[in-house]
Amino acid sequence: MNFFNSQLSTLNPQLPKWLPLGLLLAVLLIFPIIIEGTSYAYLSRMAGLVGLYALLALGLNFTLGYVGLFDLGYIAFYAIGAYTAAILSINGYSFLASTFAAIVVSVFVRLLVGVTILRLRGDYLAIVTMGFGEITRIVFNNWDSLTNGPKGLPSVGESIRPVKILGMTLVTNTHYYYLIAASVILTILVSQRLENSRLGRAWVAIREDEVAAELTGLAVARLKLGAFVISAVFAGLAGSIFAHWERFVTPESFVFWESILLISMIVTGGMGSIRGVILGAVLLGGVPQLLQAALVGSRFIDYRYFFFGLVLVLAVLFRPQGLWPSKRRQVEILETEYVN
Amino acid sequence: MSTNPLLNITALSQSFGGLKALDSVTMAISPGEIVSLIGPNGAGKTTLFNVLTGVYKGTSGQIRFQERPIRGLAPHQIVPLGMARTFQNIRLFTNMTALENAMVGRHTQSKNDLLWSLLRNKTFYRQETEIEIEAKKCLATVGILTSANLIARNLSYGDQRRLEIARALATKPKLLILDEPSAGMNPRESQKLMELIRHLKNQGLTILLIEHHMRLVMGISDRIIVLDHGVKIAEGTPQEVAHNTKVIEAYLGKNAAH
Ligand SMILES: Nc1ncnc2c1ncn2[C@@H]1O[C@H](COP(=O)(O)OP(=O)(O)OP(=O)(O)O)[C@@H](O)[C@H]1O
Numbered sequence: 355m356n357f358f359n360s361q362l363s364t365l366n367p368q369l370p371k372w373l374p375l376g377l378l379l380a381v382l383l384i385f386p387i388i389i390e391g392t393s394y395a396y397l398s399r400m401a402g403l404v405g406l407y408a409l410l411a412l413g414l415n416f417t418l419g420y421v422g423l424f425d426l427g428y429i430a431f432y433a434i435g436a437y438t439a440a441i442l443s444i445n446g447y448s449f450l451a452s453t454f455a456a457i458v459v460s461v462f463v464r465l466l467v468g469v470t471i472l473r474l475r476g477d478y479l480a481i482v483t484m485g486f487g488e489i490t491r492i493v494f495n496n497w498d499s500l501t502n503g504p505k506g507l508p509s510v511g512e513s514i515r516p517v518k519i520l521g522m523t524l525v526t527n528t529h530y531y532y533l534i535a536a537s538v539i540l541t542i543l544v545s546q547r548l549e550n551s552r553l554g555r556a557w558v559a560i561r562e563d564e565v566a567a568e569l570t571g572l573a574v575a576r577l578k579l580g581a582f583v584i585s586a587v588f589a590g591l592a593g594s595i596f597a598h599w600e601r602f603v604t605p606e607s608f609v610f611w612e613s614i615l616l617i618s619m620i621v622t623g624g625m626g627s628i629r630g631v632i633l634g635a636v637l638l639g640g641v642p643q644l645l646q647a648a649l650v651g652s653r654f655i656d657y658r659y660f661f662f663g664l665v666l667v668l669a670v671l672f673r674p675q676g677l678w679p680s681k682r683r684q685v686e687i688l689e690t691e692y693v694n
Numbered sequence: 695m696s697t698n699p700l701l702n703i704t705a706l707s708q709s710f711g712g713l714k715a716l717d718s719v720t721m722a723i724s725p726g727e728i729v730s731l732i733g734p735n736g737a738g739k740t741t742l743f744n745v746l747t748g749v750y751k752g753t754s755g756q757i758r759f760q761e762r763p764i765r766g767l768a769p770h771q772i773v774p775l776g777m778a779r780t781f782q783n784i785r786l787f788t789n790m791t792a793l794e795n796a797m798v799g800r801h802t803q804s805k806n807d808l809l810w811s812l813l814r815n816k817t818f819y820r821q822e823t824e825i826e827i828e829a830k831k832c833l834a835t836v837g838i839l840t841s842a843n844l845i846a847r848n849l850s851y852g853d854q855r856r857l858e859i860a861r862a863l864a865t866k867p868k869l870l871i872l873d874e875p876s877a878g879m880n881p882r883e884s885q886k887l888m889e890l891i892r893h894l895k896n897q898g899l900t901i902l903l904i905e906h907h908m909r910l911v912m913g914i915s916d917r918i919i920v921l922d923h924g925v926k927i928a929e930g931t932p933q934e935v936a937h938n939t940k941v942i943e944a945y946l947g948k949n950a951a952h
Pocket residue numbers: 710713715733734735736737738739740741742782
């Protein structure tokens with residue numbers, strides 16, 4: 355480890371540590387303004403979508419990343435958030451009110467589901483959450499009077515109004531990019547603070563050894579439920595932003611594949627690693643879209659998911675701990691190399 | 695025994711299907727004692743620990759800890775009453791540092807909740823500091839403070855066993871339950887472990903110990919309880935037990951059967 359550090363510092367003796375991150379943040383902050391009106395403007399929309407993925411992946415990171423609960427139905431709570439917000443917005447409620455309601459409803463349903471299924475272990479939990487995810491989508495697809503079925507919301511003659519917040523009306527992709535960026539930053543803050551606390555340590559302890567955790571005095575069932583419920587806050591938030599941005603929701607947006615994608619982001623990025631999860635969201639959420647944009651019209655367009663799958667397999671094979679693991683896991687890797 | 699026992703077990707049984715892993719076991723432990731539980735493989739020693747700590751619920755009988763009935767409580771309800779344990783097969787939070795392992799042990803002794811953690815108020819920092827200081831004390835007690843920032847899985851085997859003890863100590867137990875703490879240790883390490891156990895006793899802890907290593911058991915125990923096929927077959931001072939014919943039979947019989 356020392357060797358590593360000293361090499362780095364001799365290579366870049368004059369670079370302050372915060373510089374790369376600072377530059378990245380500055381670019382992320384201003385690029386949508388620069389490209390607005392150019393032929394690259396679609397990148398703002400793409401970045402916004404990646405941001406939504408990051409928001410969702412960070413939310414799922416609470417259960418899958420920290421506690422290690424294999425939740426294959428997380429997208430259902432995104433759907434519940436989106437539909438709740440859509441319905442309220444159509445009925446004239448403000449963005450803040452609909453978002454609040456979206457979070458409350460997602461959390462409440464998550465609580466009910468969690469109480470029922472969290473005593474299941476590992477593979478059973480995976481199957482049941484997967485089932486719940488599909489059931490939710492099917493309910494939205496068939497509950498015509500509330501959701502307008504497969505045609506989605508709003509129905510003809512109704513509309514979801516754009517976000518009004520702090521006296522501004524958000525209309526362009528760039529506007530939503532900033533709304534999403536702010537939400538992601540908030541989520542990162544919440545994640546960091548919880549991760550580095552008594553609660554966060556308890557979650558990770560449960561992931562490491564549930565039995566030992568319980569016998570060290572942790573109320574495992576309640577702690578799991580806590581993480582499970584907290585993760586729904588971010589699904590509800592993301593759902594509401596999505597509904598207001600698209601101003602249109604259909605059950606098709608909430609298919610099983612999306613849950614799998616979120617899990618892949620966390621696993622490839624690094625379970626329980628905030629920066630890893632974001633990297634995962636950028637790679638798995640952004641790169642396929644970029645490929646699509648770059649390859650459109652060429653005969654390689656059909657191969658984009660092939661490349662995507664290949665990257666996923668290679669990443670997991672060669673970096674099972676994640677591309678950018680948390681310090682915990684990174685130290686472990688460096689230490690192991692040192693010992694050998 | 696004049697003082698009230700810390701732990702009082704009466705006619706405790708635990709069955710698994712047809713198997714009586716514990717068959718009406720009665721025993722008591724007074725404050726400040728070191729009691730060893732011995733017996734051949736499969737005698738029911740670990741099962742007794744599991745019932746005591748709430749992993750199994752017991753089929754019948756009674757367990758009183760500081761006068762309070764605890765049989766059937768969940769493990770996380772028993773720990774804050776002052777009972778902590780280690781495991782026969784080491785169970786650490788392997789990807790956390792040694793310090794973090796011990797800090798998790800402080801969970802029941804602190805209460806930083808969701809809101810405080812999010813707000814990062816004064817109480818939060820005060821508690822975090824206290825958790826860290828107490829956890830470090832426990833690491834120091836077992837002698838692995840210098841490894842505080844190592845990932846648990848990279849500790850030596852002996853240090854991993856010590857870390858388990860530190861994590862248990864962090865819960866501020868009155869009764870410390872150790873399941874074969876010297877398993878896999880070399881003679882020197884086991885000797886140091888016994889010194890640690892004696893030190894803990896001098897600090898006022900009561901200790902219940904499963905140990906296969908006879909010389910260690912004889913050297914350290916105030917009292918020894920012998921289990922065989924789930925039945926308590928003997929109890930007494932090390933000398934008494936060593937000369938008990940039932941005990942000799944249980945061990946020799948087992949050997950002869952091999
Ligand atoms: N959960 C369980 N289900 C079924 N049988 C069990 C269970 N736990 C323990 N047993 C059985 O109870 C008996 C006692 O096991 P226990 O682990 O308590 O023995 P032990 O005295 O600790 O032995 P050792 O010295 O090998 O650790 C064994 O026959 C074991 O197979």
